[in-house]
């Protein structure tokens with residue numbers, strides 16, 4: 062069997078496999094190392110793919126196998142032919158018309174998933190913020206460089222001075238409580254960045270990949286904020302850079318992408334039209350939380366990115382407080 066590594070390190074990996082001319086995707090993970098961020102997340106993805114794939118077969122790649130191999134567990138997925146990630150598609154500068162076509166299809170497919178709703182409870186959001194903002198930051202405080210940076214009252218991100226988020230957690234909780242007034246959950250993707258969406262341009266087809274079950278509460282605002290994490294906060298572009306850190310300042314410049322910018326314009330307009338003012342603040346608070354919740358993962362796999370994404374979170378939160 063031929064295997065091409067697409068992503069991942071030694072503890073987890075995604076492979077394109079070709080067995081006697083048959084293509085499939087294999088996602089594997091260590092059964093022993095780093096089980097919380099590795100095996101349990103991998104497992105949640107498998108279960109979500111099986112269940113949601115059964116309900117909406119056109120939206121997900123089919124699971125076609127599960128197994129064990131060399132101390133790792135794996136599952137295999139149907140290979141989506143002629144696909145690129147939405148992020149790849151947009152950064153290759155498609156025409157505005159092609160961006161609109163993709164965007165409409167993304168909204169249509171998200172709406173299908175999100176239309177299955179269930180009641181929820183205000184305490185769920187408080188728990189989420191407590192774990193994914195407050196606890197995620199505490200978890201990183203034993204990293205000396207991170208701690209030194211975050212403890213400054215003011216930090217500088219790409220030349221702009223802003224308050225450091227660490228000192229604003231109470232403010233975050235208060236804003237969250239003020240705006241989380243209509244608890245409602247629905248089926249979600251759970252990890253819907255533009256890199257975790259496949260697009261088949263020839264068929265104008267969107268396929269959801271790399272799902273996770275770690276939202277505490279499954280809300281439409283969480284899914285929207287993960288799209289914004291890519292298109293508004295440019296996560297994937299920043300993630301490729303090596304930031305320069307000096308005392309309380311961090312710098313990383315990313316190139317302008319017309320395709321991403323066109324997509325984001327459509328997306329921001331969509332949020333403006335679709336959401337209430339409370340829901341828009343929630344979506345922005347969720348967007349901040351995407352960058353705090355990733356810090357424990359970055360601590361394990363990419364320490365040099367911790368300060369950069371912390372500063373980005375601080376800047377996003379500062380913007381919200383200025384407009385609230």
Ligand SMILES: Nc1ncnc2c1ncn2[C@@H]1O[C@H](COP(=O)(O)OP(=O)(O)O)[C@@H](O)[C@H]1O
Pocket residue numbers: 067068069074075086122138139140141142144146256257270271
């Ligand atoms: N079913 C699939 N068909 C075709 N390509 C896929 C499929 N699943 C994943 N890929 C490719 O592998 C990459 C990584 O997959 P993903 O599930 O996002 O793994 P990771 O957890 O490593 O981010 C995707 O960006 C895409 O290029």
Ligand SMILES: [Mg+2]
Pocket residue numbers: 256257271
């Ligand atoms: Mg992925």
